[in-house]
Every structure is written in C-alpha cells, then in structure tokens.
Amino acid sequence: MSSLLYDIPGPKARARNRVLTAVGALVVAGLVALAVWRLVVNDQLDGDRWAVLFDPRTEVPQALLRALGRTLQVAVIGMVLATVLGALLAIGRLSDRRWISRPVTVVVEFFRAVPLLLLILFSFIFIPAIGTPVSPFAALLLGLVLYNMSVLAEIFRSGILSVARGQWEAGYALGLRKSQLMTTVLLPQAVRRMLPVLIAQLVVLLKDTSLGYIVTYSELLRTARSLVEFFGNTYSFQFYVAAAVIYILVNLLISSIARLVERRTRKDRKARAVGPVGLPDEITPVVVPGGGPDRSR
Amino acid sequence: MSVLIDNLPLLLRGFWMTLVLSVLAWIGAMVLGTVLAGLRVSPSAPLRGLGYTYVELVRNTPLTVVFFFMAFGLPQLDLALPSFFWSGLLALVLYTAAFVCEAIRSGINAVPPGQAEAARALGMPFGQVLGQVVLPQAIRTVIPPLGNVWIALVKNSSIASAFAVTELTAVLSRLSNATAGALVWIGLGVALGYLVITLPSGWAVSRFERRLAVLR
Numbered sequence: 473m474s475s476l477l478y479d480i481p482g483p484k485a486r487a488r489n490r491v492l493t494a495v496g497a498l499v500v501a502g503l504v505a506l507a508v509w510r511l512v513v514n515d516q517l518d519g520d521r522w523a524v525l526f527d528p529r530t531e532v533p534q535a536l537l538r539a540l541g542r543t544l545q546v547a548v549i550g551m552v553l554a555t556v557l558g559a560l561l562a563i564g565r566l567s568d569r570r571w572i573s574r575p576v577t578v579v580v581e582f583f584r585a586v587p588l589l590l591l592i593l594f595s596f597i598f599i600p601a602i603g604t605p606v607s608p609f610a611a612l613l614l615g616l617v618l619y620n621m622s623v624l625a626e627i628f629r630s631g632i633l634s635v636a637r638g639q640w641e642a643g644y645a646l647g648l649r650k651s652q653l654m655t656t657v658l659l660p661q662a663v664r665r666m667l668p669v670l671i672a673q674l675v676v677l678l679k680d681t682s683l684g685y686i687v688t689y690s691e692l693l694r695t696a697r698s699l700v701e702f703f704g705n706t707y708s709f710q711f712y713v714a715a716a717v718i719y720i721l722v723n724l725l726i727s728s729i730a731r732l733v734e735r736r737t738r739k740d741r742k743a744r745a746v747g748p749v750g751l752p753d754e755i756t757p758v759v760v761p762g763g764g765p766d767r768s769r
Numbered sequence: 770m771s772v773l774i775d776n777l778p779l780l781l782r783g784f785w786m787t788l789v790l791s792v793l794a795w796i797g798a799m800v801l802g803t804v805l806a807g808l809r810v811s812p813s814a815p816l817r818g819l820g821y822t823y824v825e826l827v828r829n830t831p832l833t834v835v836f837f838f839m840a841f842g843l844p845q846l847d848l849a850l851p852s853f854f855w856s857g858l859l860a861l862v863l864y865t866a867a868f869v870c871e872a873i874r875s876g877i878n879a880v881p882p883g884q885a886e887a888a889r890a891l892g893m894p895f896g897q898v899l900g901q902v903v904l905p906q907a908i909r910t911v912i913p914p915l916g917n918v919w920i921a922l923v924k925n926s927s928i929a930s931a932f933a934v935t936e937l938t939a940v941l942s943r944l945s946n947a948t949a950g951a952l953v954w955i956g957l958g959v960a961l962g963y964l965v966i967t968l969p970s971g972w973a974v975s976r977f978e979r980r981l982a983v984l985r
Contacts, residue, residue, distance in 0.1 A: 481812065485812070489812050489813050492811070492812070492813045492816065493813040493814070493815050493816065496808075496813060496815055496816040496819065497815055500815075500819055507846075510846040510847065510848060511846065513847070514845060514846055514847060516845065516846065581968070582960075582964075585920075585924075585963065585964050585967040585968050585971065586924070586960045586963055586964065586967075587923075587924040587925070587926075587927035587938060587963055588924070588927075589927040589928055589930070589931070589938055590927055590938050590941065590956070590959060590960060590963070593938065593941055593942060594941065594952075594956045597941065597942075597945045597952060598949065598952045598953070598956065601947075601948065601949040601952050602949045675829070679829075679830075679831040679832070680831070681831075682831035682832075682833035682834060683833055683928070685833055685837075685931070686833075686928075686931040693831070693833060693834060693837065705845070708841065708842075708845055709842055709845045709846070712834070712837055712838060712841065712842050715834060716830055716834050716838070719829065719830055719831055719834060720826060720829045720830055723829035723830075724825070724829055727829065
C-alpha cells in the first residue's frame with residue numbers, strides 16, 4: 473500500500489535506503505543493547521530466574537494458567553452480557569418514541585464518556601456502602617458491562633444505520649412495521665457485518681480486565697503481583713514479563729480471528745448491502761488494495 | 770451535596786492533575802506516534818517492520834501492564850524514573866503513541882493513490898510526496914480519529930490513580946470511607962470532571978466529521 477508513495481528505487485535510492493536501513497538498525501540495536509545491558513548488569517537474564525516460570529514444581533505455571541482462566545472468565549461473561557444489553561440499548565436509541573430514545577441516549581453517552589476504572593472503583597466502593605457486600609469479581613464485571621454495553625450499543629446502532637437506505641424504504645413500502653423491519657431485514661444484515669467488530673471489541677474488553685488488579689480480583693496481573701510477593705523481588709521482572717506475554721499472545725490470537733472473519737464477511741454476498749463498519753482502533757484495519765480502509769467515511 | 774463543596778479543593782487539584790497528565794501525554798504521544806507512522810510507510814523494510822512490531826505489541830498489551838512495567842519493572846533494571854508522575858506519563862505516551870500512529874497511517878492510506886502517483890510523476894522525492902502532497906490532505910481525515918484517541922487518553926489517565934498519581938479518580942479512592950449518600954455525590958463530581966473534557970471533545974469531533982463529509 474505504502475509503495476504508492478515512492479517509485480521502484482533506482483541505484484541512488486537503493487543506496488539511500490541502505491543508509492536509512494543501517495541507521496535504523498543501529499538505533500534499534502542500540503536500544504536492544506541498552507536493554508540487554510541493563511538486564512545483564514542486574515542478572516535478570518540468569519537462567520534460574522526464568523526457569524521458575526516453566527517448572528511445575530514451583531506451582532508458578534499452574535497459578536498463571538488459573539489466572540488466565542479467571543481473566544477469560546470475566547471477559548467472556550462480560551462480553552455476553554454487554555452484547556445483549558448493548559443490542560437492547562441500540563434498538564432503544566433508534567426508537568421513534570422519544571420517551572424511550574432520550575433516556576437511552578443519555579445512558580449510552582454517559583457511560584461512554586466516563587473512565588472505565590471510575591465505574592469499576594465506584595461499584596467496588598459504593599455497593600458495600602449501601603450494605604450489600606460485593607466481590608471484586610462482581611465489581612469488575614459490573615464496570616465492564618456498563619462501559620462495554622454503551623460502546624457496543626453505538627457499534628450496533630451505526631451497523632443498523634449503515635444498512636443501505638433502500639432496504640429500509642423497501643421494507644416500509646411493503647407495509648412492514650418498524651419492529652418487523654428491524655428483526656427480518658436490518659438486524660440479520662447488520663449482524664453479519666458487525667461480527668468482526670464484536671470479536672475485536674473482545675480484545676479491548678480482555679485488556680480492560682487487567683483493571684481487576686486495582687480492585688484485587690486475582691486475574692493475570694494481580695496473580696503476577698502476588699507471585700512476586702510470594703517469591704520475593706528476585707523474580708518480579710520475570711513474572712511481569714510472563715503476564716504481559718500471555719496477554720499479548722491471547723490478544724494476537726483474537727485479533728487474527730477478527731481479521732479472518734472480516735475477510736470472510738467482505739466476500740459474503742449477503743453482507744454487501746451494508747456499508748463498512750470500522751474495526752475499533754485496537755485492530756489493524758485490513759488494507760484494501762487501491763482504496764485504503766474506509767474508516768474515514 | 771455539601772460533601773462536594775467540602776472537598777472542592779481536592780477535586781479541583783485532581784482535575785488539574787488529570788488535565789496536565791493528559792495534555793503532556795498527548796504531546797508526547799503525538800510526537801512519537803508521528804515518528805512511528807513515518808516508519809510504517811518508509812521505503813526501508815526493517816524500519817517498517819520496527820514500526821509494525823511496536824504498534825502490534827503495544828496495542829495488544831493492557832495499559833495497566835504498561836503502567837506496571839514503568840512503575841515496578843524499570844526499577845528492577847535500575848532505570849527508575851524520578852517519580853510516579855513521570856512513570857505514569859511515560860506509560861501513557863508509549864501506549865497512546867501506537868494509536869496515534871495507526872490514526873495517522875490510516876489517514877495517509879485514505880488519500881487517493883492518484884495524488885501520490887501524480888506527485889511522483891512530477892519527480893518529487895519521498896519526503897516531498899509525503900510532506901507536501903499526502904500529509905496535508907491526510908491531516909483532514911486524521912483529525913476525527915485523533916480526537917477519539919485524545920478522548921480515550923483522558924479516560925485512560927484514570928489508571929494513573931492506581932499508581933500513586935493523585936489525579937481525579939484518586940479522589941474517589943481517597944474518600945472511599947464516606948457514607949453512601951456522600952459517595953454518590955463524589956462519584957458524580959469525579960465523573961463530571963471527565964465529562965467536562967470528554968463530551969465537548971466528542972462534539973467537536975463529530976462536528977468536524979460532518980463538515981468533512983460535506984467537503985469530500
């Protein structure tokens with residue numbers, strides 16, 4: 473794609489590119505060398521320090537796996553609830569009755585504009601204050617659902633609105649009621665288009681579960697922290713790296729699934745009537761040859 | 770209600786800290802993100818790879834983990850930053866830069882290829898093609914997504930509260946022993962602090978998007 477910006481390099485350009493590449497490589501090598509040097513000086517690359525991550529006798533791999541399970545658990549439950557509520561809110565916001573659409577709009581806009589951490593912390597502090605005990609899991613889940621349902625509601629709404637205008641008009645011309653139009657014409661087409669976006673939102677949600685660390689839900693990050701407290705500071709760097717690597721691997725996996733589904737829906741004839749729905753920023757948009765991603769519409 | 774008035778100085782200090790943190794992080798992320806976007810469209814394959822790797826790694830890492838590394842990982846390497854404010858700021862810059870990079874890059878890709886081709890046909894080198902033809906047009910399509918990155922950044926700055934930066938969300942944690950009735954007011958006060966920044970930014974972005982839609 474970016475090759476449009478420059479010609480096929482001639483001898484001079486090739487020489488310049490080589491210089492550029494060499495300079496770039498030097499800078500990168502310098503940064504890597506600095507990192508390695510700091511690691512070596514502090515004995516962080518010591519084999520024993522890393523072995524603890526893979527030795528089942530230390531219970532570390534098991535603990536990390538269980539933590540990943542808890543992370544995925546809250547992410548999946550949160551995603552399901554947020555999807556259902558988000559769909560309801562989207563339909564509510566598109567309602568012709570103002571006494572429905574106005575309050576729904578306020579709810580959606582409020583929860584989208586407020587930091588997720590504030591929602592989680594508030595649930596964690598406020599619910600016990602009115603006399604109901606709340607587990608860290610519940611507080612985290614509540615915050616995640618409130619925030620993501622609003623984000624998903626907007627995704628759904630833009631998906632429904634992006635179904636070609638002619639489809640709405642054809643439906644009304646046939647005498648369909650709005651609820652019939654929604655369920656038989658608009659939603660089936662919109663959902664096809666939105667599937668990749670939904671999967672991509674799962675990456676965002678999964679990353680946000682790490683906020684559970686702050687309300688002491690023992691997900692990956694909190695577990696890494698507890699392991700450090702248990703094994704002492706010697707291993708802290710290794711445990712944090714392990715947690716980060718697990719997050720990255722799982723998210724890369726989900727992102728690639730999102731991209732795969734996106735490519736398949738683009739080929740799907742039934743989804744053609746729907747305009748493109750932008751993937752959230754967490755996912756690299758697939759570059760269409762000659763056109764570029766159409767997020768700027 | 771009176772709890773808000775009692776704690777007004779605290780709230781205002783928190784709001785100010787959130788604003789300072791966000792603006793500084795925004796400036797840093799814009800600089801680093803532009804450099805990364807330049808790398809991602811550069812003619813040199815290793816540099817492209819470098820930009821790509823950075824963006825993919827950072828975007829798939831939770832921000833809390835980035836904060837963690839800055840606050841607790843770097844000291845392990847004897848690279849401690851002067852204070853938690855700086856480690857929080859660095860975490861926000863490094864994280865947000867990846868999103869700035871992607872916003873700019875998709876803006877560059879949205880410029881019709883004929884523009885770059887025409888510029889090249891006139892014999893312009895890469896720097897001129899990018900600087901005089903493509904970027905000035907890309908800026909227009911880039912502003913709405915960059916606005917969204919700014920809104921996300923303001924909200925993300927709340928995570929700094931868990932890493933000993935006394936910004937807006939930290940006010941809620943500090944007053945967590947208040948009664949339920951007082952907590953509602955404090956929660957609303959803190960939320961209002963964010964809404965004051967995020968809602969106008971959101972309106973500005975959508976206004977700009979509509980004006981752009983007419984232009985194209």
